[in-house]
Amino acid sequence: MLADLYNTTLLCLDKFYTLLWGAPLLILIMGVGLYLTVVLRGIQFRYLAYALKLVFTKQQHKGEKGDISHFESLMTALAATIGIGNIAGISTAIVAGGMGALFWMWVTAIIGMATRFAESILAVKYRTTDTKGEMCGGPMYFIQYGLGWRWLSTAFAFCGAIAAFGGGNMLQANSVADVLKETFSIDPLISGVVIAVLTGMTILGGIRSIGKVASFLVPMMVLIYISGAGLILLLNFTKIPGVFLTIFESAFTGQAAVGGFLGSTIVMAIQMGVSRGLMTSEAGLGTASIAAAAAQTDVPGRQALVSMTGCFLATIVMCTLTGLVLGVTDILGKTGTDGKLLTGAAMTMAAFKSVIPWGGYIVTTGLILFAFTTLVGYAYYGEKCCEYLFGEKLVPYYRILFTLIVIPGAVLELEIVWKVSDIFNGMMAIPNLIGIMALSKIVIEEKRAFTKLLRQEAIEESA
Known part of the structure; x- marks a missing residue:
C-alpha cells in the first residue's frame, strides 16, 4: 500500500517536473537573459574586470549601507550556488549530453550574468530594513514595492521557503552523509547530528555569522578544488586542446558512443547544458539577490556587478575545471x-584518482564543504522568505526547524525530495523573471545612472 502510494507520488512529481522544466521555462529564462544582455549593452562583458576588482579588493564608498561587505555577500551567494552540482551535476550532464553540454553551460552562464545583474540591482534598490536594523531584499520585495503585486511576491517567498528545506538542506545533508559513510564508514545518523550542530552554530547568528563562515570556507574549498584540478590539467596539458575541440564540435554535432557511453545528440547537449547551467549559476532563480540586498554598498549598480560575478566563478571557472578534468x-x-x-x-572521483592517488580525498573534501556551505547559504534565503511571509517573530523558530531537518535529511532516501526541490526551484524562477521583465525600465535607468557615476569617478581619479 505504502509502496504503491510512494510510486504514484513519484510518478506524478516526475510528470509535473517534466512539464515545468520543459521548453517554455527554459526559453523564458534564456530569453530574459538575452533581452537583458542586449538592453544593458553587454554589461557582463564590459564590466567583468571592474566587478572582479570590487570583489577581491577593499574599497570604501561614501554612503554605504548594509549588513555585510561586498565580499561576504558574494561568498554567501556562492556558498549556496557552488555545491554538489559543480562536482556531480556536470558529470551527469556530460554523461547524458556529451562534452558539448559544457559549451551550452558556458552560454547559459554568460547570458545569466545579465539576469543576475538585473535581479540584484532591483534587490538593492527596493530593499528595506526590519526592526532589528537588518537589510531585507530580494524578488519578494522588489515585486511588492516596485510593482505592488503582493500575490506574486508571496508566491516567490512561499516557494523559496519550501525549496530551502529540500535542495538547500536535506539533499545537502544527505550528500555529506553519503560521502562520509562511503569514505570513512561513518554512520549517517552521527553525520546528521554533527552537521546539524554546525549548522545551528552558524545560522543562529544570522547573516553576519553566515557571511563570516562563508567568507572563510568558500575561498578555502575553492582553492583546494582548483589546486587538485589544476595539478591534473598540468600533468595532462597536451590533451587540453583536444578536449576543447571535442567540446566545441560535439556542442553542434552531438557526440558518438564510446565505451559504455551510448552517445548524444545536439538536442541532448543543449538540454543538459542549459538545465545544468541554470543549476550551477542560479541565474534567474532570484535567490542570490537576497544575499545581494544585505551587502554594504552606496549604489545598487555596484553590488549588482559583484553579484554578477557569481555566475562567472561558479560555472565558467569551477564547472570548466571539472569538465576539463573529465575530458583529459x-x-x-x-x-x-x-x-x-x-x-x-x-565519475569525478574516479577521474581525480586516475591521476592523483589521493585525488578521491580532494573530491570528498570538496563535496563536504560545498554541501555544507550550500546548506547555510540557503538557510539565509529561507529565513528571509519566512520573515517576509510571517514576520520577524517566527525567524528563530525557522532557524531551529531548519537545523533539525538536517538530521532526517542525512539518513532518509530522498528521491521525492529531489523532485519537490526541483519543482519549487522552477516555481521560484517564474515570479522572479516576471518581476524583472516588468521592472526592466528601472533596471536600465539604474544601470545608466551607475555607468555615468563610474565615468565621473574615473575622471576624478585621473585628475
Missing part, C-alpha cells in the same frame, strides 16, 4: 567496480 582523463564511458556506467560524483 578520458573517463567518459568508463564503468565502475560494480559494472555500471560512471556518473555523478563517482
Whole structure:
C-alpha cells in the first residue's frame, strides 16, 4: 500500500517536473537573459574586470549601507550556488549530453550574468530594513514595492521557503552523509547530528555569522578544488586542446558512443547544458539577490556587478575545471567496480584518482564543504522568505526547524525530495523573471545612472 502510494507520488512529481522544466521555462529564462544582455549593452562583458576588482579588493564608498561587505555577500551567494552540482551535476550532464553540454553551460552562464545583474540591482534598490536594523531584499520585495503585486511576491517567498528545506538542506545533508559513510564508514545518523550542530552554530547568528563562515570556507574549498584540478590539467596539458575541440564540435554535432557511453545528440547537449547551467549559476532563480540586498554598498549598480560575478566563478571557472578534468582523463564511458556506467560524483572521483592517488580525498573534501556551505547559504534565503511571509517573530523558530531537518535529511532516501526541490526551484524562477521583465525600465535607468557615476569617478581619479 505504502509502496504503491510512494510510486504514484513519484510518478506524478516526475510528470509535473517534466512539464515545468520543459521548453517554455527554459526559453523564458534564456530569453530574459538575452533581452537583458542586449538592453544593458553587454554589461557582463564590459564590466567583468571592474566587478572582479570590487570583489577581491577593499574599497570604501561614501554612503554605504548594509549588513555585510561586498565580499561576504558574494561568498554567501556562492556558498549556496557552488555545491554538489559543480562536482556531480556536470558529470551527469556530460554523461547524458556529451562534452558539448559544457559549451551550452558556458552560454547559459554568460547570458545569466545579465539576469543576475538585473535581479540584484532591483534587490538593492527596493530593499528595506526590519526592526532589528537588518537589510531585507530580494524578488519578494522588489515585486511588492516596485510593482505592488503582493500575490506574486508571496508566491516567490512561499516557494523559496519550501525549496530551502529540500535542495538547500536535506539533499545537502544527505550528500555529506553519503560521502562520509562511503569514505570513512561513518554512520549517517552521527553525520546528521554533527552537521546539524554546525549548522545551528552558524545560522543562529544570522547573516553576519553566515557571511563570516562563508567568507572563510568558500575561498578555502575553492582553492583546494582548483589546486587538485589544476595539478591534473598540468600533468595532462597536451590533451587540453583536444578536449576543447571535442567540446566545441560535439556542442553542434552531438557526440558518438564510446565505451559504455551510448552517445548524444545536439538536442541532448543543449538540454543538459542549459538545465545544468541554470543549476550551477542560479541565474534567474532570484535567490542570490537576497544575499545581494544585505551587502554594504552606496549604489545598487555596484553590488549588482559583484553579484554578477557569481555566475562567472561558479560555472565558467569551477564547472570548466571539472569538465576539463573529465575530458583529459578520458573517463567518459568508463564503468565502475560494480559494472555500471560512471556518473555523478563517482565519475569525478574516479577521474581525480586516475591521476592523483589521493585525488578521491580532494573530491570528498570538496563535496563536504560545498554541501555544507550550500546548506547555510540557503538557510539565509529561507529565513528571509519566512520573515517576509510571517514576520520577524517566527525567524528563530525557522532557524531551529531548519537545523533539525538536517538530521532526517542525512539518513532518509530522498528521491521525492529531489523532485519537490526541483519543482519549487522552477516555481521560484517564474515570479522572479516576471518581476524583472516588468521592472526592466528601472533596471536600465539604474544601470545608466551607475555607468555615468563610474565615468565621473574615473575622471576624478585621473585628475
